[in-house]
Amino acid sequence: MNVLVVEDEERIAQFLRKGLTEKGYTVETVKDADSAMARFEMETFDLVILDLLLPGSRDGLDLCRALRARGVRSKILMLTARDTVENKIEGLDAGADDYLVKPFSFRELVARLRALARRTEVEEPGPIAFGDLTYDPESREVSREGERIRLTAREGALFELLLRRRGKVVSRSEIQARIWEDSFDLSTNIIDVYINALRKKIDSGERDKVIQTVRGVGYRLRPVGAEE
Ligand code: CA
Numbered sequence: 001m002n003v004l005v006v007e008d009e010e011r012i013a014q015f016l017r018k019g020l021t022e023k024g025y026t027v028e029t030v031k032d033a034d035s036a037m038a039r040f041e042m043e044t045f046d047l048v049i050l051d052l053l054l055p056g057s058r059d060g061l062d063l064c065r066a067l068r069a070r071g072v073r074s075k076i077l078m079l080t081a082r083d084t085v086e087n088k089i090e091g092l093d094a095g096a097d098d099y100l101v102k103p104f105s106f107r108e109l110v111a112r113l114r115a116l117a118r119r120t121e122v123e124e125p126g127p128i129a130f131g132d133l134t135y136d137p138e139s140r141e142v143s144r145e146g147e148r149i150r151l152t153a154r155e156g157a158l159f160e161l162l163l164r165r166r167g168k169v170v171s172r173s174e175i176q177a178r179i180w181e182d183s184f185d186l187s188t189n190i191i192d193v194y195i196n197a198l199r200k201k202i203d204s205g206e207r208d209k210v211i212q213t214v215r216g217v218g219y220r221l222r223p224v225g226a227e228e
Helices: 010-022 033-042 060-069 085-093 106-121 153-164 172-180 190-203
Strands: 002-006 026-030 047-051 075-080 098-101 128-130 133-136 141-144 147-150 211-214 218-221
Touching: 002 010, 002 033, 010 026, 010 106, 026 033, 033 060, 047 060, 047 106, 060 075, 060 085, 075 085, 075 106, 085 098, 098 106, 128 153, 133 153, 141 190, 153 172, 153 190, 153 218, 172 190, 172 218, 190 211
Parallel strands: 002 026, 002 047, 047 075, 075 098
Antiparallel strands: 128 133, 133 141, 141 147, 211 218
8 A cells, every 4th residue: 555645744744654654554755735746647646644734835625626636536534733524524525535633643543544445445336437528337338528439348448447547657568467467468469459449439539539648658548627
């Protein structure tokens, strides 16, 4: 489990880094919302511990909303010194999964993280929304601007893998391992064939293309209409 700690108070950030590392988590710390967004450009985190009051133009609530608008599905635990029902509702409305009031006990924090981690292991059933489209894994149907597009089983599996990564790059080797279970040589162009088929069905005729090639690495989906 990797955790991103967004906390400007050095003492608390270090305390969390040390404690969580000892518990076996991989921990990174950043001090403000912009640095957190920059880290999310590069990586996926399972859990985010997010302080409500941050320096700079965006506070924890803004960051939380921005992450969710980008399709980030990491579990977010909000930390705050304020303890009112309104603050709690505000945090949860912004997309946080849980809420802990400072000062907190480290044992409670770890227990909350464990509970959140358990929830990440269960993939949410039902249609997946992404930018201007939704995908229903059960019917393998993409809805985009009122149009319904049916995918084959393999196309659906590939599209769902990209979707579940919410805008992160998925490497060709991972696509091969997850969708074809290493049953072919990576030098074949079968991934390109399937990506082209998806493009034809989902992106042809659209001004904003969802499926992007990241040269030399793999593919990712770009949310259409999401805030940058
Ligand atoms: Ca703070």
